[in-house]
Amino acid sequence: MEKERKKVVYEKSSPNTTIQKTLVTARLFEGFWDRWIAHGIKKSVTNLVNHEVKKVYDWVRFFNQFADHHFQQATRYEKHHQTQLAEEHFQLAGLYFNLIYWIFPDRFDEKVTWYKKSLEAFSKADENSRIKRILKTLKIDGKDCVGRVRVPSHPKGSIVIINPMDSSKEELYTYENHFVDLGFATFSFDGPGQGETFTINGLKANRNRWNQFMNKVITLAYETLPQIPVYLFGTSSGASWSIEASQHPYVRKAVAVSPPISNQNSVALPNYFQERMSYILEQDPQMLPETNDLSNCKPVLLVHGNQDVMVKDSDIYELYNRLPSGKKLIEYHHETHCCNGKLTEIREQSVRWFND
Structure with missing residues (x-):
């Protein structure tokens, strides 16, 4: 007879506690970033997190500077009709905005706001895509x-x-x-x-x-x-x-x-x-x-x-x-x-x- 399996139970803490645990994990465990690096976040950026990020405000400020940088680059490429480069940089901007949205576990105003910024960047990327x-x-x-x-x-x-x-x-x-x-x-x-x-x-x-x-x-x-x-x-x-x-x-x-x-x-x-x-x-x-x-x-x-x-x-x-x-x-x-x-x-x- 198959032995009885234990159910996984996900217990809810306060959102701030969950965010803080996430920040600590991001700072202490290098493997935390494997997923994001695989999807396009630069390793040179994640290497700076320990020094730059202590609280959720730091996370938002830190990654927003990279999102804005790529969005501005994409806008310049778009003006010069360099559509492939514009698409790439709008997508990277959207990914960095997505990383900011992700840190908030529940449907806070901040989560919604940053997700909409990610959607906007990807919409701009789509406008420049050949597909x-x-x-x-x-x-x-x-x-x-x-x-x-x-x-x-x-x-x-x-x-x-x-x-x-x-x-x-x-x-x-x-x-x-x-x-x-x-x-x-x-x-x-x-x-x-x-x-x-x-x-x-x-x-x-x-x-x-x-x-x-x-x-x-x-x-x-x-x-x-x-x-x-x-x-x-x-x-x-x-x-x-x-x-x-x-x-x-x-x-x-x-x-x-x-x-x-x-x-x-x-x-x-x-x-x-x-x-x-x-x-x-x-x-x-x-x-x-x-x-x-x-x-x-x-x-x-x-x-x-x-x-x-x-x-x-x-x-x-x-x-x-x-x-x-x-x-x-x-x-x-x-x-x-x-x-x-x-x-x-x-x-x-x-x-x-x-x-x-």
Whole structure:
């Protein structure tokens, strides 16, 4: 008989306490920045945090100077019709604004204000992009889940990008850029509890809402471009949903990078992160999908970093053994959760695997 699993309970502290714990973690643990560096924040910038940032006001002031710098550069490039450089710098400005928005765990005025500045910068980037961006919405429990759709000429397939619970679609803009450059249409949405869907529209996450969300975004991808296959690419909690949603009849293949397993009892989540989750989850903290029956999954490419302290090697091997035929496992010995140092390579390998 399977032993009883302990439920993860996310206890809510005061927002100021959560922010302070986040700041301390950012200053003490270099690995905290791996995610943001992978998405475009300069390591030379994060190296200055210890000296420059003590309180939330410092965080806002410090990162805002880089956001403003890139926004001003982008504006100059735009005036001189250097659209590619304008797009790149508007996106970087949006990423730095996004980092400011992210520090606030709940829907404070500050969080909303900085998120809107991030949206503005990305909107300006889209105006300068050679690939048109289309905004779409999906209704879940009467509220909008907002997403970005980009379609290059003669796309080889549609990739639904499933973001980690604590990330917005804007933070992972490099995934969009890369997949579009590789010839794929992209569908990147903020699900329940994420980005615009949570911050602006107030929709929190639970397992049922995420089931609805995944069904709707996959259906949208298929109906938008019915002549090409639909693929899934998810990281962290998004990877767990990539595996679950690979059972959808419209999906051809799925990639899952560092998927936490819903029934494991030893997920080593940092304390500040657990507190952040308490603000975006609706009552039941179990927002990951059930993974009891995977027999109907389409071919899944699993990617795992052997230094991951959240998802153990044994968890990944057990998961891999339960997946049906067509599966593949890639391991990176020196990588941690989400394999941030190898994401460019992983996206390229994913596309080759999609094309096989």
